[in-house]
Amino acid sequence: EIVAALSDLMSQSDLMSQSDPGRQSNEMSLPAAGLTVTITAGPTREPLDPVRYLSNHSSGKMGYALAAEAAALGASVRLISGPVALATPAGVERIDVESALDMQAAAEAAASESDLFIGCAAVADFRPATVADHKLKKQSGEKQMQVTLIRNPDIIAGIAAQTQARRAAGQRAPLVIGFAAETRDVLRYARDKLARKQLDMIVANDVSTPGLGFGSDSNAATLLWQPLDQNTQHEQAIAACPKTELARAILKRALALH
Amino acid sequence: EIVAALSDLMSQSDLMSQSDPGRQSNEMSLPAAGLTVTITAGPTREPLDPVRYLSNHSSGKMGYALAAEAAALGASVRLISGPVALATPAGVERIDVESALDMQAAAEAAASESDLFIGCAAVADFRPATVADHKLKKQSGEKQMQVTLIRNPDIIAGIAAQTQARRAAGQRAPLVIGFAAETRDVLRYARDKLARKQLDMIVANDVSTPGLGFGSDSNAATLLWQPLDQNTQHEQAIAACPKTELARAILKRALALH
Numbered sequence: 001e002i003v004a005a006l007s008d009l010m011s012q013s014d015l016m017s018q019s020d021p022g023r024q025s026n027e028m029s030l031p032a033a034g035l036t037v038t039i040t041a042g043p044t045r046e047p048l049d050p051v052r053y054l055s056n057h058s059s060g061k062m063g064y065a066l067a068a069e070a071a072a073l074g075a076s077v078r079l080i081s082g083p084v085a086l087a088t089p090a091g092v093e094r095i096d097v098e099s100a101l102d103m104q105a106a107a108e109a110a111a112s113e114s115d116l117f118i119g120c121a122a123v124a125d126f127r128p129a130t131v132a133d134h135k136l137k138k139q140s141g142e143k144q145m146q147v148t149l150i151r152n153p154d155i156i157a158g159i160a161a162q163t164q165a166r167r168a169a170g171q172r173a174p175l176v177i178g179f180a181a182e183t184r185d186v187l188r189y190a191r192d193k194l195a196r197k198q199l200d201m202i203v204a205n206d207v208s209t210p211g212l213g214f215g216s217d218s219n220a221a222t223l224l225w226q227p228l229d230q231n232t233q234h235e236q237a238i239a240a241c242p243k244t245e246l247a248r249a250i251l252k253r254a255l256a257l258h
Numbered sequence: 259e260i261v262a263a264l265s266d267l268m269s270q271s272d273l274m275s276q277s278d279p280g281r282q283s284n285e286m287s288l289p290a291a292g293l294t295v296t297i298t299a300g301p302t303r304e305p306l307d308p309v310r311y312l313s314n315h316s317s318g319k320m321g322y323a324l325a326a327e328a329a330a331l332g333a334s335v336r337l338i339s340g341p342v343a344l345a346t347p348a349g350v351e352r353i354d355v356e357s358a359l360d361m362q363a364a365a366e367a368a369a370s371e372s373d374l375f376i377g378c379a380a381v382a383d384f385r386p387a388t389v390a391d392h393k394l395k396k397q398s399g400e401k402q403m404q405v406t407l408i409r410n411p412d413i414i415a416g417i418a419a420q421t422q423a424r425r426a427a428g429q430r431a432p433l434v435i436g437f438a439a440e441t442r443d444v445l446r447y448a449r450d451k452l453a454r455k456q457l458d459m460i461v462a463n464d465v466s467t468p469g470l471g472f473g474s475d476s477n478a479a480t481l482l483w484q485p486l487d488q489n490t491q492h493e494q495a496i497a498a499c500p501k502t503e504l505a506r507a508i509l510k511r512a513l514a515l516h
Contacts (some may be wrong), residue, residue, distance in 0.1 A: 053313045053314065055310070
């Protein structure tokens with residue numbers, strides 16, 4: 001029966017001159033079939049020396065939920081992941097990275113071949129200016145230590161800028177979605193970020209609420225998208241829900257904007 | 259048969275006027291039965307603000323292997339653990355902590371009631387001098403940032419000093435075992451640490467060898483113990499082996515010294 005079905009599909013695709021019968025078949029039923037989605041997830045780690053690093057509390061759960069959901073909707077999914085304690089969702093291609101510079105290289109390589117780029121990683125804004133080759137030793141009597149941090153590249157702003165240029169040149173470019181995790185003035189920061197970084201959409205969430213956001217399985221968020229306009233409401237508030245449900249709402253909105 | 263065996267054990271222990279028949283029985287067969295062992299494991303996280311922290315690459319595997327092995331040898335085990343992605347070993351009481359200050363409080367409370375204290379955690383030497391209440395915002399145009407770090411307490415040196423004082427006063431005090439994870443001059447740093455911190459034993463290992471140490475399931479180490487003496491060899495080299503095997507060798511040596 002399976003052989004017969006495959007044979008049917010292959011004849012169909014031959015008739016339609018498609019090279020990929022499975023994908024063609026999915027396009028009929030799954031809303032994201034035929035689309036390539038790239039998602040960054042988790043924290044980055046910025047080394048000070050071979051053993052120490054600067055990082056943040058991102059668990060990667062939101063990005064992994066997005067990857068799982070996008071795959072379930074039929075998309076071809078690449079997940080560029082910082083160090084997290086999560087299993088790779090079924091059908092997802094995972095690329096492991098550590099630092100923001102590593103993540104940037106992987107994300108830029110993937111973005112131009114994507115239909116949707118979701119920057120969900122909590123990329124470190126700063127990294128130590130110098131990385132010691134050997135473990136830094138405590139000096140006896142040394143009571144304090146100065147560490148100079150320098151700015152990391154803004155990965156999603158770079159990808160959004162490339163995207164604007166590619167669109168202007170009529171080239172393939174993804175819809176670019178960012179996240180704004182804040183502890184106060186959440187919507188104000190998110191609107192500013194959406195405009196300043198030229199994103200297509202932003203997911204704003206308040207990480208100061210206990211039980212939501214970082215490390216949690218649940219989240220609440222507001223989606224904001226372009227065009228920014230005082231008269232038209234381009235915002236959608238999503239009440240506290242499991243991250244898998246929020247992932248579905250984000251992807252539904254993204255597919256509508258695509 | 260099991261009921262009969264239990265009944266036998268209980269009669270035996272009654273004859274010996276022991277209140278805990280299970281433990282009494284274990285003492286005959288298990289070398290660490292009746293002993294209380296406290297182990298610290300994993301990294302600590304030192305907050306900069308609600309989302310960012312400084313940490314290190316300790317996986318916690320060595321400390322967890324020690325806890326599992328000590329429990330298997332019959333000891334009552336308390337595991338004071340930094341954030342790791344490991345399951346609690348069977349029969350072990352786990353106390354979760356984040357920062358070095360939290361770990362110090364938990365370790366000092368447990369140490370004086372222990373027969374063996376093993377400081378296996380990779381405690382951060384320094385922590386940010388100030389912790390911001392809100393996520394630090396990038397200032398536009400700000401290209402670098404200075405972070406002042408201050409010394410964390412030396413947890414194991416504090417416990418070793420308390421131990422010396424308790425021994426001098428004839429009070430219960432644990433055998434204190436530390437770790438030295440280094441990337442160079444491993445034995446020199448370890449001997450110095452053993453003497454300077456007044457530890458009873460130290461486990462020296464080279465974390466620069468690929469495939470061994472941090473994050474790995476294997477390790478190689480040299481055990482060094484007191485009294486430090488140029489004429490007597492108080493060192494035992496243990497070749498690369500699974501961390502469970504190294505844990506067994508450390509505990510065997512510790513029980514011999516106890």
